[in-house]
Amino acid sequence: MAEITYLEAIREALTEEMERDPNVFCLGEDIGAYGGAFKVTEGLQARFGDTRVIDTPIAEAAIIGAAAGAAHMGMRPVAELQFIDFISCGYDMLTNYVATARYRAFLPCPMVVRGPSGGYVRGGPFHSQNPEAAFLHTPGLKIVYPATAADAKGLMKAAIRDDDCVLFFEHKYLYRRVKDVMPAGDHVVPIGKARVAREGTDVSIITYAATVWKALEAAAQLEREDGISVEVIDLRTLLPMDDEAIAATVRKTNRVMIVHEDTRTGGIAGEITARINETCFEWLDAPVLRVTAHDVPLPYSPPLEDYVLPQVSDIVAVARHLARY
Amino acid sequence: MEFPAQPLDLDAMLAFTPRSERDVPRVARPYADQLTREQRLALYRHMRMTRSLEERLVALYRQTKVVGGLFRSLGQEADAVGSAFALERRDIMSPLIRNMGSMLVKGATPLEILRQYMAKGDSPTRGRELNIHFGDLDRGFVGQISHLGDMIPVMAGIALSFKLRGEDRVVLVYIGDGATSTGAFHEGINFAAVQKVPMVVVVENNGYAYSTPTGRQTAANSFMDKAVGYGITGAQADGNDVLAVYDVTRAAVERARAGGGVTLIELITYRRKGHAEHDNQSYVPDGETEWWAANNDPVDRFIAWLRERDGVTDDELAAIDAAVSAEIDAATDLAEASPMPEPLDGLEGIYAEPPRLAPHWYRAGVRTAVEQHERPAGWGTHDG
Ligand SMILES: Cc1ncc(C[n+]2csc(CCOP(=O)(O)OP(=O)(O)O)c2C)c(N)n1
Numbered sequence: 026m027a028e029i030t031y032l033e034a035i036r037e038a039l040t041e042e043m044e045r046d047p048n049v050f051c052l053g054e055d056i057g058a059y060g061g062a063f064k065v066t067e068g069l070q071a072r073f074g075d076t077r078v079i080d081t082p083i084a085e086a087a088i089i090g091a092a093a094g095a096a097h098m099g100m101r102p103v104a105e106l107q108f109i110d111f112i113s114c115g116y117d118m119l120t121n122y123v124a125t126a127r128y129r130a131f132l133p134c135p136m137v138v139r140g141p142s143g144g145y146v147r148g149g150p151f152h153s154q155n156p157e158a159a160f161l162h163t164p165g166l167k168i169v170y171p172a173t174a175a176d177a178k179g180l181m182k183a184a185i186r187d188d189d190c191v192l193f194f195e196h197k198y199l200y201r202r203v204k205d206v207m208p209a210g211d212h213v214v215p216i217g218k219a220r221v222a223r224e225g226t227d228v229s230i231i232t233y234a235a236t237v238w239k240a241l242e243a244a245a246q247l248e249r250e251d252g253i254s255v256e257v258i259d260l261r262t263l264l265p266m267d268d269e270a271i272a273a274t275v276r277k278t279n280r281v282m283i284v285h286e287d288t289r290t291g292g293i294a295g296e297i298t299a300r301i302n303e304t305c306f307e308w309l310d311a312p313v314l315r316v317t318a319h320d321v322p323l324p325y326s327p328p329l330e331d332y333v334l335p336q337v338s339d340i341v342a343v344a345r346h347l348a349r350y
Numbered sequence: 351m352e353f354p355a356q357p358l359d360l361d362a363m364l365a366f367t368p369r370s371e372r373d374v375p376r377v378a379r380p381y382a383d384q385l386t387r388e389q390r391l392a393l394y395r396h397m398r399m400t401r402s403l404e405e406r407l408v409a410l411y412r413q414t415k416v417v418g419g420l421f422r423s424l425g426q427e428a429d430a431v432g433s434a435f436a437l438e439r440r441d442i443m444s445p446l447i448r449n450m451g452s453m454l455v456k457g458a459t460p461l462e463i464l465r466q467y468m469a470k471g472d473s474p475t476r477g478r479e480l481n482i483h484f485g486d487l488d489r490g491f492v493g494q495i496s497h498l499g500d501m502i503p504v505m506a507g508i509a510l511s512f513k514l515r516g517e518d519r520v521v522l523v524y525i526g527d528g529a530t531s532t533g534a535f536h537e538g539i540n541f542a543a544v545q546k547v548p549m550v551v552v553v554e555n556n557g558y559a560y561s562t563p564t565g566r567q568t569a570a571n572s573f574m575d576k577a578v579g580y581g582i583t584g585a586q587a588d589g590n591d592v593l594a595v596y597d598v599t600r601a602a603v604e605r606a607r608a609g610g611g612v613t614l615i616e617l618i619t620y621r622r623k624g625h626a627e628h629d630n631q632s633y634v635p636d637g638e639t640e641w642w643a644a645n646n647d648p649v650d651r652f653i654a655w656l657r658e659r660d661g662v663t664d665d666e667l668a669a670i671d672a673a674v675s676a677e678i679d680a681a682t683d684l685a686e687a688s689p690m691p692e693p694l695d696g697l698e699g700i701y702a703e704p705p706r707l708a709p710h711w712y713r714a715g716v717r718t719a720v721e722q723h724e725r726p727a728g729w730g731t732h733d734g
Contacts, residue, residue, distance in 0.1 A: 058633050059561035082531035082567050083498055083559060107560075111497060114533065147417050147469070149480040151496030289710075319710065324696045326469035326477025327417065332693035342712040 028204040034174040035065055035139075035195060037207065038181035039103065043073055046101060049185055052079040052088055053105030062107050063141055063200060085114035089138060093123050093190075096136040101185055106140035109194060110154040123190045124165030134190045137181075141197035142170070143235055143286055144318075144334055148197075149325035155234075155287035160192055161264055161296065167216060168264040170194040172237035174205035176261055179214030187216060196234045203238070217262045219270035225256030228344050229274040231297060232284040233260040236335060240284055243340035253348045263293060271297065272305050279310040280347045284340055289317040311350035316343050381436070381600035382593040387660050391670065393435055393592050394656060397427040397649050399674050400451035403460050406678050407467055411627055415686070417469040418480045423448040425590070425622035426556055428648030431455055432595030433522065433552050433617070436603050437490065442508055443522040444492045444501040448554065448621070450482050452524070457489040458482075460678055464685035471691030478696070499525065499532030502551070506538045509547035509606075520548045520606045522599070528559020528567055530576070539612065543580045548606035550599060551614045554589065556621040561633040573616040582612040589619030590648040593655070620646070 029037065043049045050073075051066060057080040060067030070078035081088050085106060092102035106112050112119070119138070126132040144153035160166050167189055171177040177195065184191035222237055223244055230240040237259045244255035258274050260267065275281055281301060283294035294315040301313050316335045324330055385393075404422050411420045423430060430451030437443060437456070445452045450463065465473035466484055474484035475493070485493030492508070494501055502523055509521040525535055530553060542549045553573040557564055570576060577584025583605065587598040595617060602613035620642045624631040631639065656662040697709055 054559075055561045057561075062560070080562055080566050082562075083528045084531045084533065086533050087531075108496075114497060147480075149418065149483070149496075150478070316710075316712070319697055321697055321700055322478070324478040325418065325475075325480040326471070326473075326691050326696075328690050328693045329477050329696035333696050339710075339712050346712070 026206050026209075028206050029174060030201050031171075031174040031177045031195070031203050032063065032065055032200040034178035034205070034207065035181050036067065036069070038178045038185070039066065039069060040072070041211075042101075042182055042185045043069070043077065046185075048099060049101040049103065050077040050079065050095075051103045051105065052081050052092065054081055054083055054088075054107045056080060056105050061105060063197065065195070066105065085111050086118050089115035089118040090122065092136045092138070093118065093126065093134050096134045096190075097126075097132050101135055101137075103137045103139060103185060106138065108152050108154075109140035109142040109156060110151050112138070112140065112156055112192075116159070119160065119166065119190070119192075120163045124163045126165075127189070128165060133188055135188045137184045137187075137191050137193050139181075139184075139193035139195060141200070142194040143196040143198055144323050144330060145198045145235060145286075147325060147327060147330060148323075150322040153323045153330075155194075155285075157192070157194060157263055158287055158292050161293055165190070166264065167191045167262070168194070169216060169262050170196070170234045171261055172196070172199065172203075172222070172234050172259050174203055175207060175212070176214055176220070176259075178207055179212045180216065180261065182211070182213045183216050186213070191216070194234065198235045199238075214261070217265045217267060219267035220259045220261055221256065221270075221274075222259040223255065223257040225254040225278065227254045227278055228280045228282065228347050229256045229258060229278040230282055230284055230340065230344070231258045231260065231271060231274065233263065234286065236284045236286050239335065239337050240340055242337045243344060246337070246341055247344050247348075251345060251348070253344060255344060266297070266300075268300060268304070271301065275301055275305040276308045279308055280350065281309070281311075282314045282316060282340075282343050282347060284316045284335055286318055286334060288320045289315060290320050292317055311347050314343050314347060316340055379593060379597040381604075382597040385593075385596070389435075390593075390656060390660060391662070391666070393431060393596070394649075394652055394667070395670050395674065396431040396435070396451055396455050397592065397652065398671055399454055399460065399677075400427045400431065401649060402671075402674050403454075403463065403678055404450065406682060407464070408627065410464075410468070410682070416467045418467075419626040419628065420467070421447040421481060421626050422623040423450055423621075425642055425646075425648065426554065426619045427451050428592035428595055428652065429552075429554055429556075429589035429617045429619045432592040433524075433599040433615075435596050436599035437520065437522055439490060440518070441520045441522065441603070442487070442490045442492060442505075444494060444505045444524065445482065446494060446501075446524045446526060446529075446554070447481065448526075448556070449524050453482060453491055456491045458484075458486070458491065459681070461681040461684055464681050465688050468685055468688070469690065470685060470688035471695065472688050476695060476699075477691035478699075497534070498529035499534035499538070501525075502535050502538030503541065504538075506542035506545070506547060506549060509542060509549040510545055513545065513547050518607060520550065520603050522550045522552065522603070524552045524554060526559060527553060527555045527557070527564050527573065528562060530573060531567055539580055539582075539614070542612045543582045546609070546611035548609075549612045550602040550606055551612065552599065553614060553616045554619060555616055556589075556619045558621055558625075558634075560625040560629070563633075574614065577614040580612070580614070582614055583610070584614050584616070586616040586618065589617030590646050590651060592648060592652050619648075
């Protein structure tokens with residue numbers, strides 16, 4: 026079987042789920058004939074018609090709010106945001122309406138909000154964001170952010186079948202760069218389960234999305250140059266977070282760093298650090314360290330973007346420091 | 351004051367191909383008629399600069415010297431240039447991605463634009479922002495963000511400050527046909543209308559929002575109609591006729607200056623290139639862009655007008671074109687020679703105060719975590 030890209034894997038998941046369940050439909054800007062800004066939905070409108078693949082006006086609050094309404098009625102909407110940065114225009118809908126609907130009004134919101142996220146592509150401050158931390162703080166939403174093509178497919182299928190609202194972040198740097206052979210059959214990856222991307226014994230790197238690949242590259246270099254054995258944990262789902270997988274790796278290596286692309290202050294790495302402190306303190310031989318973006322809006326120019334975002338060399342430097350600690 | 355603009359019938363306009371003033375039904379253009387020949391040549395020069403500079407950017411883009419995407423305004427030069435030309439120097443305008451022409455009118459230079467597109471350290475945003483996302487309040491334009499519609503409330507606030515302080519200044523804000531669908535557009539224009547601030551909103555109806563045709567964006571017959579709902583004045587003009595654009599905008603600006611509140615102007619134009627250079631426009635019906643290129647090019651139309659009505663000679667036009675080319679050549683050389691930004695410069699300018707946090711220790715090349723509070727030499731020494 027041939028390998029397909031992360032992007033094609035998402036399209037395959039959408040196609041299979043639309044075929045399986047007539048309640049699944051897609052809506053978003055330019056997703057129809059054009060196939061979406063990144064071509065994730067290419068061909069879907071030709072196949073399923075323009076009532077199941079709906080081009081919307083530029084109105085993120087309307088897209089998310091309407092998806093919620095349809096979801097209340099048993100539909101399974103998949104809303105695309107052209108860039109995840111524009112989720113901010115639907116923030117009120119997501120955090121106030123969607124996230125609270127089941128709790129306060131017994132209204133289910135089985136819907137997916139998906140979109141290209143992340144940097145390393147010279148997209149400047151408004152086409153590179155990683156807004157997951159803003160939603161991690163909102164009970165009622167689920168957050169998925171895959172790093173591999175197989176996970177992109179399996180998690181998308183799980184997200185569509187999930188009975189709650191899943192924010193599905195797709196890393197645009199990975200769209201065409203990573204590939205997998207898809208597992209045969211109905212490939213569904215459970216939401217909430219982390220993955221050991223590489224086994225190791227000296228230092229753990231807990232990460233997700235594009236920085237999984239940076240961590241793997243760093244791990245290979247550390248093995249080669251320093252003989253340090255690095256374990257890499259790919260969280261895959263950020264909310265709910267796989268605390269067991271985190272605890273297991275802490276107990277194994279006793280030295281942990283968290284790597285993410287989003288900025289540091291108030292970020293997800295801080296949350297993970299606190300959880301480790303609370304439950305695994307006795308197992309630590311070193312402080313938990315963070316490798317993240319600097320606390321600035323993401324700049325456009327290559328030397329600036331390279332400096333602000335975490336790089337392999339940063340991960341290597343911190344891992345060496347931890348191993349020596 | 352009597353509002354002079356006549357609403358145009360889009361169907362009639364599309365069927366009918368005006369090439370010169372002689373062919374166009376004669377409408378009153380009290381403001382455009384007052385322009386001097388010199389001012390009309392300045393309009394031509396700005397339109398030529400817009401087109402030629404974008405052509406240069408395309409060449410640089412193909413050589414991968416442009417970092418990021420390239421967004422053309424081919425076919426919309428009259429809309430951008432004619433409307434901005436209606437402002438006084440003290441007025442403030444907020445451009446969109448297809449308003450490079452408006453920025454040139456407001457005094458942005460080709461060198462700034464080239465450096466910005468090439469992500470250079472001496473670009474107006476020092477490499478932080480891309481394409482024409484930059485502003486300069488002294489010259490009267492505000493840097494936009496990508497989030498469509500967001501500039502409408504912001505510009506309403508600028509206009510509100512003019513009103514509160516009794517300043518004789520006006521705000522002009524551009525919005526695409528697609529972006530009128532956003533919540534921010536509605537909230538901002540409604541607020542401006544209620545406050546009766548001196549604001550002109552130019553809706554550039556260029557037929558498409560990315561791949562989405564206008565009919566999928568709004569069920570309204572025209573954008574001008576929306577003015578009724580906000581309780582403001584609406585107007586419409588042929589966006590490919592630079593003098594008509596100037597006239598309708600100038601009338602709205604004068605109305606705003608005189609305390610007449612907000613005007614919504616719909617300019618009918620056409621986006622002849624894709625959303626950006628990477629977009630092959632597969633969604634556009636065959637022959638459509640070609641029709642506009644052949645029959646309704648704003649530069650060609652204005653040249654015909656200048657020849658017939660102002661007696662402008664080929665030599666005069668060639669001299670302007672040559673001066674524009676020379677300026678672009680010189681600016682390109684300078685921009686190419688410009689340095690890329692220094693990495694640490696990316697950490698400055700977040701707050702008014704110089705930065706307090708040091709770079710993460712592992713970036714600064716410092717060996718231990720303890721030293722993370724030391725600033726590297728030369729960092730944070732100039733204002734952001
Ligand atoms: C809130 C928001 N949603 C989506 C986008 C992505 N986007 C950028 S430009 C564009 C189309 C804009 O169309 P229009 O307003 O008609 O302007 P035009 O490009 O035609 O000049 C879209 C959807 C955005 N920038 N902001």
